[in-house]
Amino acid sequence: MLTVTPRTMGLLAMAGLLSVAIMAGLVLGAAPLSPSAVLDAFLDPGADPTSTRIVRDIRLPRVAAGVFTGAALALSGALFQALLRNPLAEPYLLGVSSGAAFGAVLSLTVVTTLPGVIAGTAVTTALALLGGLVAIGVVFRVASVVGRVDTRVLILAGVVVSAFFGAGVMLVLALSRGDAFRSAVLWTMGSLNRATWTGVAMLAVCTLAAAFISFGLARHLNALALGEEAAGHLGTDVERVKRSTYFVASLVAAASVSVAGVIGFIGLVVPHAVRMIWGTDHRTLIPLSLLGGAAALVVADAIAQSVVRPLVLPVGVITAILGVPLFLILLRRSHV
């Protein structure tokens, strides 16, 4: 007889939710297209070329970017919450986003105005990634001076490095020209606008690799929840798990920021919501967070694109406006 575990149920439910989200993402957008026009764009070679361009060249890469950015953020949040054993932990806490923002702002205000440098997304994405990596490296170096990673030092070092790069961003912006200022400020507000297939492919590879490594870490993260000493007694190589978790969570966050900028709330709220419904086992939490984060961001972006068309809203506004009430409802119900 076939038994369905709650974990399988959860996976099926989340996969269903993600499918619905992707369909919504393909049907809803800044241009008013009917669902049948969207379907024709994929199936009918003789469909209206304008609709086909909208669906295939704009919506499809956008939805793909939403899927992998959302998954990356929720995975990173789940890993940071486990590593730091702190419910407030989220992908941007330890300075990855500030480092990336500094790289991007430097690119938009200084590097792309140098003679011979071609202004474009690729340069900014690369410098944002570099900025994020520098922040990750500095924080890790500071927190691991005595041969082991002290998570309390990690938080402090992260917050301080984040503040430092934040100040760097303000400094560069204060000294920049009017239009460079605007492009830099707009960059730091996250958006899926700048997603290219190259960026999405890079992010997809990072996210899938990170997910694969995280599945291997899940059992050890469960042990770590009991405390470092207890985890050691249970046969977990605590320092190795902490190091791997830190790097996987940081790298995947850096990849997402370099592609889509800073999109709040998904990384904080999605893992908590999954935990409240399906419990704290990381073998369930990690895959469900991946799927849930993807679904949440794709839906939020579809709403941001279509609710006041042809105007568009920043996606971060929707993730917060919809995320907060949902989260509060879950929070109340899980403590009744």
Next chain:
Amino acid sequence: MASETRQTIRADRARLILPVLCVLAMSCRAPRTETYTDGPASTPRRIVSLIPAATEILFALGAGDRLVGRTRWGVHPPEAAAVPDVGDGVRPSLEVVIARDPELVILFEGQDTEGIAGRLGDMGIPILSLRHNSLADLHRNVALLGEAVGCSGAAQALSRRIEEDLRDVSQAVAGLERRRVYYDVWTDPPMTIGRGSYLDSLVTIAGGRNVFGDLEAPSPEVGLEAIVHRDPEIIVHPVSRAPDAFDDPPEKRAAWQAVGAVSAGRVAVVDADLLGRLGPRVGAATRELALALHPTARIDPLPAVGNDRCSP
């Protein structure tokens, strides 16, 4: 012992910093203390213009020699370059403005400048806040500036000339088919012009129709999909001629290939510094736009902006 040494060093530093601060303080002039109760008693002789277009209008009215401050970007006409630069016009520095000892400060009307307008008012320095959105605003600004500097006659003449320039362009493209235009204000997120912008009027006068003319906001943020969907015939892409300007041509943006006009190469470059100013050269700006939309049209160059001397 160690902490004592450190304290001594700190005290030494303070001693070094103090004289520097004193010299800096003395090099700044004290602000004027006279207060005006009801605007300037006489026509102002020292004017700081924090709006590049107002700088142009004052020169066109023949009152350019009374300018003692302009923004970093207010360098048209060429004579304006000789006026001292007071920096940014939207986020102006109160100190730098006051150091010019102005009898009138012209600034953008809006939240960004509300604070500085209030402070200048408190100090008794007359201000003139100008709205900067529509063609009607331009005529109003010309009249207000003419009145403020005692050159109302010149202001009326300038307003008439602007009308004539626009009429000339409009007549030159009168028989031609209207082109559907997307005006490319900003790339990411895509930002264009709405009905609230004077550029929307200029596009119409130049024989075009703004595909987002139904939107109220002066510079709405729109979805790329919506641009593809409204399928403009021409993308008007303003580029600044400034040496350090940032340019991001639509043809080079991967996602923009989905826009029909971009993939078909129908992108017209216009001078951002000319079109970005709601001033005396608005006719020339419209002519540039008309030539971008109708490359085969014959539009005679407009007469140069006069620079008569108007004595109050």
